Amino acid sequence: MTTTPTDLPRLEVCVGGLRMKNPVTTASGTFGYGQEYDRYFDVSCLGAVTTKSITLQPRPGNKPPRLVETPAGLLNAIGLQNVGLDAYLAEKVPFLRAKQVPIIANIYGKSADEYAELARRLEEAGAADAIEANLSCPNVHDARRARGAVLVSQDCDAVAQYTRVIRSATRLPLFVKLTPNVVDIREPALAAQESGADAVCLINTLLGMAIDPETRRPKLSNVVGGLSGPAIRPIAVKMVWDAAQVLKIPIIGMGGICRAEDAVEFLLAGATAVAVGSMSFRQPDAAVAIIRGISDYLVRHGFSDVCQIVGKVRL
Amino acid sequence: MTTTPTDLPRLEVCVGGLRMKNPVTTASGTFGYGQEYDRYFDVSCLGAVTTKSITLQPRPGNKPPRLVETPAGLLNAIGLQNVGLDAYLAEKVPFLRAKQVPIIANIYGKSADEYAELARRLEEAGAADAIEANLSCPNVHDARRARGAVLVSQDCDAVAQYTRVIRSATRLPLFVKLTPNVVDIREPALAAQESGADAVCLINTLLGMAIDPETRRPKLSNVVGGLSGPAIRPIAVKMVWDAAQVLKIPIIGMGGICRAEDAVEFLLAGATAVAVGSMSFRQPDAAVAIIRGISDYLVRHGFSDVCQIVGKVRL
Amino acid sequence: MTEEVFVCSPSIREQRFLLECAVVSNDPVAPSHYRMRLHGPEIAAAAVCGQFCMLEVSKTLQPFLRRPMCFERIHPPTFDVLYKVEGEGTRLLSQFLPGQRISVQGPLGKGFPICSGVRRHILVAGGIGVAAMPALAEELVRRFAAVPEVVLAARTRDDVINEAFFRELGCHVQCATDDGSWGHRGLATDLLEQLKPEAQDCVYACGPMPMMRAVAALTAASGAMCFVSLEAQMACGDGACLGCVVQAKEEREGERMVRVCLDGPVFDARVIDWEAQDDNDAD
Amino acid sequence: MTEEVFVCSPSIREQRFLLECAVVSNDPVAPSHYRMRLHGPEIAAAAVCGQFCMLEVSKTLQPFLRRPMCFERIHPPTFDVLYKVEGEGTRLLSQFLPGQRISVQGPLGKGFPICSGVRRHILVAGGIGVAAMPALAEELVRRFAAVPEVVLAARTRDDVINEAFFRELGCHVQCATDDGSWGHRGLATDLLEQLKPEAQDCVYACGPMPMMRAVAALTAASGAMCFVSLEAQMACGDGACLGCVVQAKEEREGERMVRVCLDGPVFDARVIDWEAQDDNDAD
């Protein structure tokens, strides 16, 4: 493709079969089902909308308090409160379909079969353009009792098994979302790739905890929560870079992306697309500014296509 | 012990055989060898001074740039630059001994035997009151080539082996410092305990990375660095709490402690003592304010002894 | 009566703005309490009493989240927020100077329902809860020429805010202080009890959790309507993060949790499961 | 000549302060450049030209680290810092108002050696490097009644700072701008070359890395003494973190790395391994 300096750069990316008109989606759980933010900007300008984790049955989530602000970050223990698959299909999908924005449906199940059923039914209903399997939610376990590797994606064999089962249930692009609470992110990432995942999503939140000195009680009712926000960005960039060294499938990078430069950092580290998470809470239209900023960056540095910078950190 | 409300609370703690007049030490690598900070306050008021990691031979460390500021944190890749054991003994110990402040000598070796030799020689020279074995430095490996579990403390068997070897070389209280880049901190912590450690130190920095979008190069010459500062505090508190559930030996807690309330958070989570790290860079006398603030906290809440709050988070 | 309650609730306003507003003034009104007047024509025009906005207290990423503040007064093109310095965010807020700009997201949430046919409107505010009341009082006066009765509770005399304002508006005002330095020595609920709210009356309350629990119990017993304005730790303010929930007494649309930011912050007191509320959340 | 250099260096001053200083003024002096005058009697009394201080630009934890700034002028009880808005920290700095307080740590590092017997003192500043020069010029005038020669390089005419100041001090001033809008069109080193520094002369330089490398090469060739003031990313400012190192040409006391904060920021140009310096660090 030839471009003249005045052409706008090409932002389109293809992530494991999902075409996105730009590399920016939203992080699951930080953007509702899109409608909440359509009051601030037209969400159809996004590369895709990633939904809050969907479960087969509605989930009430954890008791409050569920949020604690931390230095440059946020601890949450929502506990996957969500409307459940049926209500998602009936109430949330029509809006997103009317918007004609690609849907990455994030799913959570108590077993590989539940994930598979969710994927199958979402595909049947035409209610997703890609499936993101959340194998890494830190907030569905009782922290008072948990021990050892409790998240599916802390166990490479489990990642492989879950991925295979979900893979066999759907032809939609399948993304697997991993936890950063591992020794070496390359291992679960490779396990997902080898079992049929079309992309991996890095990173989910890091396990964290906060205690109120005045009451001497944990600040979260669930004791432990997941840490997100700019505080964790260096950790996320490192994991994306690590994984990009060994993966053939693309990566959706996330963790503390606040501005376009942060998104560019992830792209350079090796992410093909990025997700804006907690920053949407602070600035509901952050994703729009980031899309625009990536385009400006490419122009400023003389690139005609966003793919030209993916993984192009200069060592 | 009976106290009247006007008595000052007892701050003394005993950490695996090391008596500290208060529960506050400094984190290795953030306080030089004490002398640097004696210009701001009398370092003999500390519970102990923990030194920069000492190696058998002087080390030049990594090439610059070695530091990047990150949101509410700091990425470093110093690479264990230090004067080496001989210069430590000749130049640094006399000052600390004159100050009569307990010395926690942090050591780093390329093999278990090097650690053992360091511990033996430090004990012989009377140059340490406790040994902190840094089994978790993220900055001595070439990030471009590293793969899998590269830090000793990411491998429980290695933790056990190293601890046993060092243990056999010294009768000084032996502390083992662990990396947070593991699935379950309880495992290496237990391995250390069962192999003769007198305490564990949690946490070293988290692996992280930052890329400059303008130059497209890593911001650190060593590509990858260790993340510290308030950004990581919730992660550190969680790990201390996790480990405290299963350990019989005490914990020295660290990671983002900036103010007295942060220190109290670690004590409540189960640390017997705490270390002030990166915050000393911003506020050289932070540790003093923290000691004072812990005392004020105890008074305000009617405690007569700091040990009364250790591990006393109310679940 | 449940239907009635929901009928008179205003519909969710879908209009939301994200605007840089100019600070008109930002002055202390009591020890560690400030009032900030903001110029924000679109937000002021859209806001109703009881709704709130989210303020970006710093351009740096620390604090990371916006701070929720209810509209104390809504006088287009301006609106006021009254706030107490609690921590870092509100401390930063208190340092804004006239002429500076601050990013405001709002109006958010459901405000106070303005029901016709009410005999007495009784406003009960504890502590900084008084921030929610002036806009409501003005609205009641404007709509019904009603003269609300107002109960203001505070720690001490210096912390009693807006008393003169309510009197000038024609309200019947009673005060309570913990130390008896002004008005009744004791609780807001002591005074509310003396007012003997009945079935035709409507009580609006905002204050610490124990006060609101007591007001809810008292009104439930008397059959008066009662609306409470709740607080919770918030991230998005828009119903997206599901962080700000409080437990409801019954399932509503399959959920036991209601979101303070979207379903509230004003709730019919009968909706809330008061037993499940934690006193430590509010001060 | 190496000995000479170390002999005339001032000894490390062990006096360090950590003080809240009052902002006397904080005014723009050129596009995105400001000068802040601080009232800090102890620091001003202890500081020497070429040393620096670390400013706490925010009371929040973001930015987390202090910002290093050299002393532009030292006039006890006040001192000045001249700074360019580069990012968040300096932007916050530019928002301080007279009367506000800011935490200052200093004086830090080793300043410019003031050597007697020098024939010509030549000061070369590129960009914001000019911040290091006024205190030095004043000191040279005071100590030796010397009239330094000054070369100021900047991008464009508007960015030339302190020219009038140096002239009033009696210095011989030459300017260079990238675009030729003021003085010579070209580099500081063009002008330095014309000045033909010789073995008895002393050149003091502060500016972007390529400029300092060129100055070092030029003076090395001519045999003139040369002192450069370097920058590096800093955390502690006190020699404790080992973060701010630059590579030296030879091992000194067994180490190849020197710390900008403690061994510098002013170095004899011959100490530095110029090949190892990365142009991207300085702008």
Ligand SMILES: Cc1cc2nc3c(=O)[nH]c(=O)nc-3n(C[C@H](O)[C@H](O)[C@H](O)COP(=O)(O)OP(=O)(O)OC[C@H]3O[C@@H](n4cnc5c(N)ncnc54)[C@H](O)[C@@H]3O)c2cc1C
């Ligand atoms: C809908 C709503 C409307 C509000 N309106 C007002 C108002 O008009 N005037 C006013 O002064 N305050 C109001 N608040 C409370 C106000 O948002 C908090 O006091 C403020 O966020 C504290 O921020 P901080 O950084 O100063 O304190 P922090 O340092 O964040 O915390 C200090 C203390 O305040 C508590 N706190 C922090 N954030 C919140 C929060 N979002 N809700 C409740 N408690 C919190 C913390 O748990 C802690 O105990 C409102 C809260 C909500 C949810």
Ligand SMILES: Cc1cc2nc3c(=O)[nH]c(=O)nc-3n(C[C@H](O)[C@H](O)[C@H](O)COP(=O)(O)OP(=O)(O)OC[C@H]3O[C@@H](n4cnc5c(N)ncnc54)[C@H](O)[C@@H]3O)c2cc1C
């Ligand atoms: C000893 C010393 C003295 C200095 N004196 C002055 C002075 O008198 N006037 C002045 O304007 N500047 C001076 N600087 C540079 C100044 O410290 C940086 O410009 C400032 O820290 C940038 O902070 P920021 O938050 O605005 O930018 P950031 O957002 O932190 O960074 C913006 C850009 O500045 C670079 N930068 C950040 N920190 C430093 C640093 N410590 N050193 C060098 N580059 C940095 C970054 O790499 C980035 O490219 C000095 C630096 C040192 C080490």
Ligand SMILES: Cc1cc2nc3c(=O)[nH]c(=O)nc-3n(C[C@H](O)[C@H](O)[C@H](O)COP(=O)(O)O)c2cc1C
């Ligand atoms: C309040 C909140 C809720 C979240 N819920 C989910 C979820 O339901 N499913 C999921 O896979 N990730 C969830 N996440 C994780 C985010 O999708 C994302 O991985 C993480 O927050 C890191 O990105 P950020 O730092 O940009 O927020 C949630 C995060 C937050 C803050």
Ligand SMILES: Cc1cc2nc3c(=O)[nH]c(=O)nc-3n(C[C@H](O)[C@H](O)[C@H](O)COP(=O)(O)O)c2cc1C
């Ligand atoms: C600049 C720097 C150098 C460090 N050097 C060492 C070291 O030599 N040995 C070690 O065990 N830990 C080292 N650490 C880790 C700290 O001791 C501490 O574990 C970590 O920084 C977390 O604490 P903090 O967040 O309070 O800084 C270093 C940390 C920093 C920031």
Ligand code: FES
């Ligand atoms: S604050 Fe996010 S749902 Fe209410």
Ligand code: FES
């Ligand atoms: S800044 Fe810490 S050693 Fe120089």
